[in-house]
Amino acid sequence: MANGETVASETPVPSGTAAxxxxxxxxxxxxxxxxxEFAVWGSWFVVFYPYLKxxxxxxxxxxxxxxxxxxxxxxxxLFAGYIADRFFASxxxxxxxxxxxxxxxxxxxxxxDPSEYWLLFSVSLAxxxxxxxxxxxxxxxxxxxxxxxxxxxPGIRVLGTLGxxxxxxxxxxxxxxxxxxxxxxGPLLLAAGLSVILGLYxxxxxxxPPTAREGDAVPFLKAVGxxxxxxxxxxxxxxxxxxxxxxxxxxCTGDFLKEKAGVGRIGSTMLIGQVCELxxxxxxxxxxxxxxxKWVLALGMLxxxxxxxxxxxxxxxxxxxxxVIAGVALHGFCxxxxxxxxxxxxxxxxxxxxxxxxxxxxxxxxxGVGMWLGNLLAxxxxxxxxxxxxxxxxxxxxxxxxxxxxxxLFFHIRGRKPALEExxxxxxxxxxxxxxxxxxxxxxxxxxxxx
Numbered sequence: 001m002a003n004g005e006t007v008a009s010e011t012p013v014p015s016g017t018a019a020x021x022x023x024x025x026x027x028x029x030x031x032x033x034x035x036x037e038f039a040v041w042g043s044w045f046v047v048f049y050p051y052l053k054x055x056x057x058x059x060x061x062x063x064x065x066x067x068x069x070x071x072x073x074x075x076x077x078l079f080a081g082y083i084a085d086r087f088f089a090s091x092x093x094x095x096x097x098x099x100x101x102x103x104x105x106x107x108x109x110x111x112x113d114p115s116e117y118w119l120l121f122s123v124s125l126a127x128x129x130x131x132x133x134x135x136x137x138x139x140x141x142x143x144x145x146x147x148x149x150x151x152x153x154p155g156i157r158v159l160g161t162l163g164x165x166x167x168x169x170x171x172x173x174x175x176x177x178x179x180x181x182x183x184x185x186g187p188l189l190l191a192a193g194l195s196v197i198l199g200l201y202x203x204x205x206x207x208x209p210p211t212a213r214e215g216d217a218v219p220f221l222k223a224v225g226x227x228x229x230x231x232x233x234x235x236x237x238x239x240x241x242x243x244x245x246x247x248x249x250x251x252c253t254g255d256f257l258k259e260k261a262g263v264g265r266i267g268s269t270m271l272i273g274q275v276c277e278l279x280x281x282x283x284x285x286x287x288x289x290x291x292x293x294k295w296v297l298a299l300g301m302l303x304x305x306x307x308x309x310x311x312x313x314x315x316x317x318x319x320x321x322x323x324v325i326a327g328v329a330l331h332g333f334c335x336x337x338x339x340x341x342x343x344x345x346x347x348x349x350x351x352x353x354x355x356x357x358x359x360x361x362x363x364x365x366x367x368g369v370g371m372w373l374g375n376l377l378a379x380x381x382x383x384x385x386x387x388x389x390x391x392x393x394x395x396x397x398x399x400x401x402x403x404x405x406x407x408x409l410f411f412h413i414r415g416r417k418p419a420l421e422e423x424x425x426x427x428x429x430x431x432x433x434x435x436x437x438x439x440x441x442x443x444x445x446x447x448x449x450x451x
Contacts, residue, residue, distance in 0.1 A: 019148035026206065027152075030142050031159040033205060036198040037138045039163035040098070041131070043171060044105065044191040045069065054183050056114045065124050067375055072128025073368030090137045090144075091205035097137075098199035101130040102192045109188035135367070136360045143347040143355060145206045153344055154284040154336070161278045167194075168271060226358065232349060234411045236365055238301070239342055241403045243366040245304060245396040247374025249331065252382060252392070256311065257324075260389050269328065276332025284336055293345055294411055300337030301404045303330045308397035312390050339366070 045066075052062040083093060104127040111120040138160075146152035167190075175186035227233040257269055287296050307330040314324035343359065350358030385392040 019151065022146055022148075022152045026145060027156065029205060030145065030156045033138060033141070033198075033201065034156055034158075034160040035163035035166075036194060036201060037134060037163070038160035039167040040101075040191050040194045040198060042164035043167040043194060044187045046168060047171060047187050051185070051187070055112050057117065058114070061114065061117050063375075063379070065121060067372060068121070068125045068128045069132070070128075070368055070372035070375065071125060072130075072132040073363055074372060075368075076129040076132050086210050088210065090141050090208040091202050094134050094137045094141070094205070095199045095202035097130045097134050098195045098202060101127055101134075102195035102199060104130065105188055105192035105195055109185040109192065112185065132363070132367070133360070136363050139343050139347075139359050140355060141205060141208045143359075144208050149344050149347050150288050151285045153347075154281045154340060157340055158278055158281040161274055161281060165271065165274050165278065168274075224361065226350060226361075229349075231410070231412050234407065235297075235342070235345065236362070238403050238407045238411075239338075239362065240365045240370045241399065242301065242304060242338060243370030244374035244377060245308075245400055247371045248308075248378045248393075248396045251375055251378045253311075253328070255382075256389055256393075257328075259387075260314075260324075269325070270331075272325065272328050273331025273335075276329045277335050278332070280332050280336045281340060284340060287337065288341065288344075292413070293341065293348075294413055296337050296341050297345070297411075298404060298408055300334055300339075300341065301400060301407060303334045303337065305397050305400040305404065306330060307334060308393045308400065312393035312397060342366075 049062050049066050052065060057065070104123055107123050108120065108127065111123065142153060142156055143149050146156070171187045171190065174190070175184045227236065253270060284296070287299075291299070307327040310323045310327035310330075314321060314327065342362065346358045346362045347355055381392055381395060
C-alpha cells in the first residue's frame with residue numbers, strides 16, 4: 001500500500017476505514033496452500049546434501065546440486081512473474097508447475113549413481129526452475145485476496161513454517177534408519193507425493209487472473225522501474241546483501257555447531273530457529289503497527305548482526321554456549337522481521353498490475369542471486385578462516401551492521417503517485433500507510449477482495 005494508491009472500486013473508501021475481517025474459509029484455503037508449499041520444499045531439501053554424500057557424490061558435486069535451488073530462483077522467478085501478471089491465472093500456473101515438478105522429483109529419486117551426476121544436475125536444475133516461481137505465486141495469490149496484507153499475511157505465512165517443521169519430523173519418523181536418512185530416497189518420493197497433492201489443490205484456490213492489460217509495458221520492466229524510487233532501491237540493495245549473509249547461516253551453521261561445540265543433533269538444534277519463526281510471525285502485524293515498516297525491517301537486520309556476534313564469540317572457550325543457541329533462535333526473528341515484512345513492503349509499494357513481478361524481482365535478487373553468491377562467498381571464507389570461527393562470523397556481522405547504518409540513513413517510506421495507466425478511483429489514506437489506520441483496497445469483479 002502507498003499513499004494515493006488506486007483501487008478498482010466503484011466508490012472511494014474513506015481514510016481510516018478498517019479493512020473487513022478475513023473470511024475463515026479463505027484463511028483456511030490460503031493457509032493450507034502455504035503449509036503444503038513449504039512442506040514440499042522441507043521434505044527433501046534439508047536432507048538432500050547428506051543423502052548425496054551417502055550415495056557417494058563428492059562434496060563439490062553435492063554442493064552444486066544443492067545450489068541448483070538458488071540458480072532456479074535466478075533464472076525462473078522473473079519469467080514466472082511476467083506470465084502471472086500478463087497471461088495465466090496464478091492458481092492454474094501453480095498447479096501446472098507443481099504437477100510437473102512432482103514428476104521431476106520422482107526422477108531425481110531414481111538417479112542414485114555418482115556416474116550419473118550430470119543427469120541428476122540437469123533434472124534437479126529443471127525442478128528448481130519449476131519450484132522457485134511457486135514461492136512467488138503463493139505470495140502473490142495471498143496478497144491479492146486478503147483484505148489487509150499487513151494484518152493478514154503473517155498469520156497465513158506462518159503455516160508455511162509449520163509445514164516445514166511438521167515434515168521435518170515426518171521424514172525422521174518414516175525414513176531415519178540408524179539415525180540417518182542418508183541411505184534412502186524416501187524424502188524425495190515424499191516430496192513428489194506432496195507436490196502432486198498441492199498441484200491438485202491449487203485448482204481449488206481463489207481465482208487470481210492476470211492484472212496487466214494489453215498494450216502495457218512488460219511487467220518485469222515496470223517492476224525494475226520501481227528502482228527509480230531511491231528508498232525502494234535502497235531496500236532492494238540491502239535485501240540483496242542480507243540474503244548473502246543468510247546463505248552463511250544455512251551453509252555453515254551446521255559445521256559450526258558440530259566443530260565448535262560438539263553438537264550431535266544438528267538438525268533438531270537448528271529447528272529452534274523455525275520454532276521461533278512460528279512464534280514471532282503472527283506477532284508481526286503488532287510490531288508493524290507499533291513501530292512502522294522501516295523500524296521493523298531495521299530491527300530484523302539488527303538481530304542478524306547480534307546473531308553473528310554471538311556466533312563469533314560463543315562456544316566453550318568464549319561466552320556460554322547458551323548464547324550460541326540464542327543466536328540460532330534469533331533466526332526466526334531475523335527472517336520474520338526482514339523477509340516476511342519485506343514481501344509485505346513490496347506488495348505495498350508495487351502498482352497492482354505488476355505485484356507478481358515485484359515479488360518475483362524481490363525473490364530474484366534475494367533468494368536467487370544473493371543466496372547463490374552467499375554460498376560461494378561462505379565457501380571461500382571457510383577456506384581462508386579454516387577453524388577460525390571468530391573471524392569467519394565477524395565478517396557477516398560487520399557487513400550487516402554497515403548495511404543497517406545505510407538503511408537507517410537513506411530508507412524513507414513516502415507515498416507514491418498512482419500510475420496513470422491505473423485508471424481507477426484513488427482513496428485517501430493516512431500519512432503513514434503502516435499506522436493503525438490501514439486503508440482498505442477492494443477490487444471489483446470476480447477477483448474479489450484485493451490487497
